Structures are given as structure tokens and as C-alpha cells.
Amino acid sequence: MALQDRHHIEIPARVEQAPARRILVSSIDVRDFERDAPGGWDDLAIEAGASPFLTTPWLAACWDALGDAEPLCLVARGDHGELRGAAFCALRRGRLQSLTNAHSGEWGVLAAQDAIRERLWAGLAATGARGVRFDFLRGDRADAADAAGALATAGYHVTVEQPFASPHLELPSSYDELISGVSGKFRREINAKRRKLEKLGRLEFRVVRSGDVDGPLSEFLALEASGWKGRKGTAIARDERLARMYRRFARAAARRGWLRLHRLELDGRLVAGSMDVVIAGRGTAMKTAFAEELARFSPGVVLQAEILRSAIADGVRELDFLGTADPYKLRWGAVPRGRMSVHAWRGRGALPRYVWRASVRPALKRVRDAAREDRRR
Numbered sequence: 001m002a003l004q005d006r007h008h009i010e011i012p013a014r015v016e017q018a019p020a021r022r023i024l025v026s027s028i029d030v031r032d033f034e035r036d037a038p039g040g041w042d043d044l045a046i047e048a049g050a051s052p053f054l055t056t057p058w059l060a061a062c063w064d065a066l067g068d069a070e071p072l073c074l075v076a077r078g079d080h081g082e083l084r085g086a087a088f089c090a091l092r093r094g095r096l097q098s099l100t101n102a103h104s105g106e107w108g109v110l111a112a113q114d115a116i117r118e119r120l121w122a123g124l125a126a127t128g129a130r131g132v133r134f135d136f137l138r139g140d141r142a143d144a145a146d147a148a149g150a151l152a153t154a155g156y157h158v159t160v161e162q163p164f165a166s167p168h169l170e171l172p173s174s175y176d177e178l179i180s181g182v183s184g185k186f187r188r189e190i191n192a193k194r195r196k197l198e199k200l201g202r203l204e205f206r207v208v209r210s211g212d213v214d215g216p217l218s219e220f221l222a223l224e225a226s227g228w229k230g231r232k233g234t235a236i237a238r239d240e241r242l243a244r245m246y247r248r249f250a251r252a253a254a255r256r257g258w259l260r261l262h263r264l265e266l267d268g269r270l271v272a273g274s275m276d277v278v279i280a281g282r283g284t285a286m287k288t289a290f291a292e293e294l295a296r297f298s299p300g301v302v303l304q305a306e307i308l309r310s311a312i313a314d315g316v317r318e319l320d321f322l323g324t325a326d327p328y329k330l331r332w333g334a335v336p337r338g339r340m341s342v343h344a345w346r347g348r349g350a351l352p353r354y355v356w357r358a359s360v361r362p363a364l365k366r367v368r369d370a371a372r373e374d375r376r377r
Helices: 003-008 041-047 056-066 114-125 143-153 175-180 184-200 214-225 228-232 240-255 292-297 299-313 350-376
Strands: 024-028 070-077 083-092 095-098 131-138 157-170 203-208 259-266 269-279 282-290 318-320 335-345
Touching: 024 114, 041 083, 056 083, 056 240, 070 114, 083 114, 114 143, 131 143, 143 157, 143 335, 175 299, 184 203, 184 292, 184 299, 203 299, 214 228, 214 240, 214 259, 214 269, 214 282, 240 259, 240 269, 259 299, 269 299, 282 292, 282 299, 292 299
Parallel strands: 095 131, 282 318
Antiparallel strands: 024 070, 070 083, 083 095, 131 335, 157 318, 157 335, 203 259, 259 269, 269 282
């Protein structure tokens, strides 16, 4: 099916399970997603246990930051027009991709039932894009397998990879229970670092949740830019599009009561900060930063302890640390959870790309990893 005909997507019959038989999947125009997003999108995201990266505030902000793509939004509706599923992607030069960037932590389709989710994946496969790339799919769900199956059925050559795993922490009912589960060495370290910081001045932990968040957010972004990310040029504040994306998202998240700007202050000065989001008892640690000149006092470790204490008191049941499985996250008992990528190609020239991704590239990686292991011995 040609991309220009994508508003008339035909769903393969193989997914005509009874619970979804009367579900209509269609494409809608969402060039201004914040304005045009279907009603009930965020309710569906919460019902599906989605992360903030699949809510309208993030998708609208991310779409604005991408800039040079075309939107493709599929929706599944029930008998009375109610939203039962949705997927938001981007089209760029004939290729279909997840609406993600390097700052996204999760992506997938939203659906109230597995059968509806399958219909949406089939709808995306039916767009006929010559190339497909879906990133940040959760490894503990069937999304990657369902996406790969739909694409293979549509005639694509498909590869599925796990580029990394993000630590995920189930939270107990009390901070005492959490802290008793970490090593004694780590507990002593947290207390010692806190005492050393307290000797430098008045140490205070604060949380900004609502109101005018622009000032606290700008202070946090400045702190991030003051460290190695600023020197490397990857700090959010160094890219106006990214800074605009985070400001836009933070304002919308604050209006909905989701935002948590955690601050560790020393004599009123921000020395460690974290931008987190809490939606329906699920927390996501989106960005962290600390004053590098105080690195020997580990203000980030002290801040994380206070964040977890505050989260548990607020009834948060789980926390997604995002990023890779860094040791400082795992020390809290977090468990790595895979993030999957699905790549697919069709048409002329597809086979060489598939062979490279499926066979040659993994073989070269194994050789490289073996060489590194030999050098360590």
C-alpha cells in the first residue's frame, strides 16, 4: 500500500479475534498533536500502564522537537467511537519510525486488549513504508514480537535487537523496608555522605510539583550543563530544540500533577537535582544532575535516597530509572528490563541491509567483544 493511501488502511484478517472484531482502525491527522489528540488518549495510556513517553504532553513536545517528519497516527475505536487503541509514529523520506528521540525512554502502541494491539501493529505494517524502525519497546511485553510478526506477514525482512536494558525498581510500602534491603556498606555510605554535606552548610531536600516551574527547571538545566554533559555538548540547555521540548513537557506535566522536580540544596543553592514524573503510582526518573565540584560528597546518592523516601511516602509503587544499568541504580535493588528495537526493510535493496543487520553486524560485534575480553585478561 502506498504511503499516500494510508488513510485507508486495511487490517489483515489474521487478527480478527472476537474481542476486537468490531474495532475500527483508521488514520487521523494530528499535525498539532496537543490540539488534535483523540479524547481519552492519556486515560488509555494510564490504563495500559504506559510511561510518560506515551502521553500527549511528551508526544506533543517530542513531535515539535523532531521538526522535519510527517505524522502517522492510527487509532482504534469501539462501537460508539470510544478510543480503544492508538499509535503515533513519524514518516521521514518514505520510512516509518517510532516517535522517539535519544531522550525517549519507552515507546509502543496503546491498547485496552491484546487483540487490539495486534490490529494496530498490523495497521502500521500495512502502510507500505520501505523501511521501518521502532525503538524503545519494552522487553517485558510482547510489543517487539507482535511488531516483528506483523511486519514479517506484510513481507518485510525483520530483525529484533535489545540495545540495552533499563533498571526498574519495585518499591516496598516503607523506606525502612527499602533501605534494609540494600547492603550495609551502601547504607553507611549514604549516611556518611549526608553528614559530610551537612557540615558544609544547611542541607535541604525540596520537591517542586506545580505552579511556575520554568525557574526551577532552568536552574536544573543549568546545573546539568555545568558538568561533563555541558563540556561534551550533550546537555539539554545546549540545544534549543531539546530545551524547548523539556520546558513544554514540564509545564504540561505540572498542570496534570505528574511533575516532580527534586532538589537537594546547600544553603539554598541547587547541588543535585532530578526531573521525575509520577503517573498513577508509577515513577520515571527522566533526568538527573549534580554539582561536579562536590562529587567527593556524592550529592546524587543523597538526593536519590531522599527521592525514594518521598516517592514511597506518596504511594509510588515502582520507579523506572531509564538509561543503562549503571551500578549506582542497581545498588538499590533495581532489575534491568530490556529495551527492544525492531528494524524492517522491503523492496529493492532490502536484502543487503537485512543481511548486514541480522548477520554481519552481530558477527563483528562478537569479534570486537571477544577482543576486548582478551585485552582484559
